[in-house]
Amino acid sequence: HLLVLFLVIFVPSCLTQVSEFISIDCGATSDYYNDNATGLSWISDASVQSQGISVAVGDAYGNPIQYRTRRDFPTDDRKYCYRLTTEERRRYIVRSTFLYGNSVAEGTYPKFQLFLDSTKWATVTVMEASRVYIEEMIIRAPSKFVDVCVCCATTGSPFVSTVEMRPLNLSMYATDYEDGFYLKIAQRIDFGASTTEAVRYPDDPYDRIWESDLDRRPNFLVGVAPGTQSISTTRNIDVNTREYPPVKVMQTAVVGTKGSLSYRLNLEDFPANARAYAYFAEIEDLGANETRKFKMDQPYMPDYSNAVVNIAENANGSHTLYEPSYMNVTLDFVLTFSFVKTRDSTRGPLLNAMEIGRYLQIAAKTNQRD
Numbered sequence: 001h002l003l004v005l006f007l008v009i010f011v012p013s014c015l016t017q018v019s020e021f022i023s024i025d026c027g028a029t030s031d032y033y034n035d036n037a038t039g040l041s042w043i044s045d046a047s048v049q050s051q052g053i054s055v056a057v058g059d060a061y062g063n064p065i066q067y068r069t070r071r072d073f074p075t076d077d078r079k080y081c082y083r084l085t086t087e088e089r090r091r092y093i094v095r096s097t098f099l100y101g102n103s104v105a106e107g108t109y110p111k112f113q114l115f116l117d118s119t120k121w122a123t124v125t126v127m128e129a130s131r132v133y134i135e136e137m138i139i140r141a142p143s144k145f146v147d148v149c150v151c152c153a154t155t156g157s158p159f160v161s162t163v164e165m166r167p168l169n170l171s172m173y174a175t176d177y178e179d180g181f182y183l184k185i186a187q188r189i190d191f192g193a194s195t196t197e198a199v200r201y202p203d204d205p206y207d208r209i210w211e212s213d214l215d216r217r218p219n220f221l222v223g224v225a226p227g228t229q230s231i232s233t234t235r236n237i238d239v240n241t242r243e244y245p246p247v248k249v250m251q252t253a254v255v256g257t258k259g260s261l262s263y264r265l266n267l268e269d270f271p272a273n274a275r276a277y278a279y280f281a282e283i284e285d286l287g288a289n290e291t292r293k294f295k296m297d298q299p300y301m302p303d304y305s306n307a308v309v310n311i312a313e314n315a316n317g318s319h320t321l322y323e324p325s326y327m328n329v330t331l332d333f334v335l336t337f338s339f340v341k342t343r344d345s346t347r348g349p350l351l352n353a354m355e356i357g358r359y360l361q362i363a364a365k366t367n368q369r370d
Contacts, residue, residue: 017205022084022165027054027069037064038201045071045163051080055159057101061130067099072159073150079115081149082163086141091173093166093208096148098133098159100126110156115149117142118363119182122269124150124158132161134209138173138183138357166207172243173357175275176327183275183357186267189213189221191351192230192252204246210353213254219266223336227258227348233283238320243277249353250281250321256348262298262338270333272358276326279353282311282318286347294349298338301329308342311350331356 021040025032028044035042042065046054052073059068073080086092096114109126114135122135139146150158173183190199193212201207213221230252237250254261267274286292293310304326315322335356339349 017167017169018201020167021207022163023066024082024163025066025069026071026160026162028066029054029069032065035064035066038207040201040207042066042162045082049082052159055102057099057161061099061101063099063132066162067097067101067132070099070101070159070161072157075153075157077152079147079149079151080158081147082160083145083147084163084165085145086143086165087167088141088144091138091140091168093136093138093164093168093206094146094148095134095136095162095164095166095209096160097135097162097164098124098126099131099161100129100159103129104156108155110153110159112153112156112158113151115147115151116182117147117149118365119360120363121184121360126156136185136209137360138168138185140178142362164207168206169244172206173275174242175359177359181359181361184269184360185355186270186274186358187211187265187354187356189354190249190252191254191353192232194230194232194252199246199249203248206244208246210246210249219264219334221263221265223262223264225256225258225260225262225338227256228254228261229257230254231284231350233319235283235319237281237283238317241321241323242325243323243355245279245321245323245353250279251283253281253283253350253352255284255350256294256339256341259348260297260338260340261349261351262336264334264336267331267333267335267356267358269358270331270335272331274326274329274331274359275357276329276331277355278324278351279355280309280311280322280324280350281315281320281352282350283352284347284350285318286312290346291344292347292350293342293345294339295342296337297340298336299329299331301326309339309349328359 190210
């Protein structure tokens with residue numbers, strides 16, 4: 001049995017969404033406020049975490065201040081945990097990030113396990129010193145606290161750069177299976193982005209991380225259809241639906257000017273059952289005789305592929321979000337997806353954003369300290 005070492009973080013009761021955010025800079029020596037990227041307040045774990053050591057990473061990679069240190073833990077059989085207070089049955093984003101930052105000999109980067117309570121969340125495998133690895137789950141809190149833990153390194157030492165928790169509103173990301181499954185985020189993509197920078201708080205009041213489709217890394221959004229173009233608008237978008245994606249994300253899109261949109265990308269820890277969300281808003285002004293109608297061509301799923309998407313009609317107007325989602329679909333490790341216009345459409349398909357979450361079965365706690 002793994003010995004568990006707990007860290008209890010107490011956060012005062014707050015009135016606003018942002019003041020309920022928990023943002024822990026692991027390895028930092030003092031608290032600070034307002035990082036350059038988000039303007040959010042961060043706390044150090046120095047006064048509450050006695051295990052492990054603080055390691056300076058520096059700012060050679062141009063990352064925000066919270067990535068200038070990390071906390072390394074011993075290479076033993078113990079779980080090293082951060083305990084986060086929650087409101088039972090409320091939904092949260094729980095996120096851990098990892099920036100190693102030190103060049104090492106080939107083959108000796110850390111590889112270790114990440115847990116949420118007793119549930120194995122991910123295997124963290126560092127392949128690049130300068131890359132920030134992000135692991136994120138959407139949970140409905142099972143009790144008054146959850147424990148984010150690292151352990152069991154097979155190479156190097158377990159470490160953490162940040163631990164973050166963001167409360168969600170109302171029924172955001174509700175699923176039919178949340179009594180038995182968490183939703184591990186596999187992809188969250190902003191299409192038509194103007195820069196490679198991810199969109200997050202303050203543009204997203206829930207501080208989700210929307211990756212830019214301009215990010216270039218292996219097996220991410222390759223196989224792009226000819227004629228794919230980015231478009232944008234400065235007009236406001238009505239995003240008042242279930243998941244409330246940020247207006248900034250919905251103000252950009254890709255369009256298939258030659259009649260199709262297609263992409264290919266890898267999904268970590270797939271094949272698996274997943275929840276998928278597509279976000280559409282008509283951000284071009286179509287003429288009186290123009291239409292934009294399309295279908296999902298790949299992956300082919302009879303319940304969804306036969307449906308015609310007409311964004312302005314489905315959303316009851318232009319510059320308004322239409323958000324179809326797929327409660328439970330089986331997706332492969334390599335996901336190829338495409339949309340094609342219908343024969344009677346004058347415009348090609350359009351896509352603003354997408355999210356894919358993998359269902360992760362919740363493991364029962366073996367005792368009150370696991």
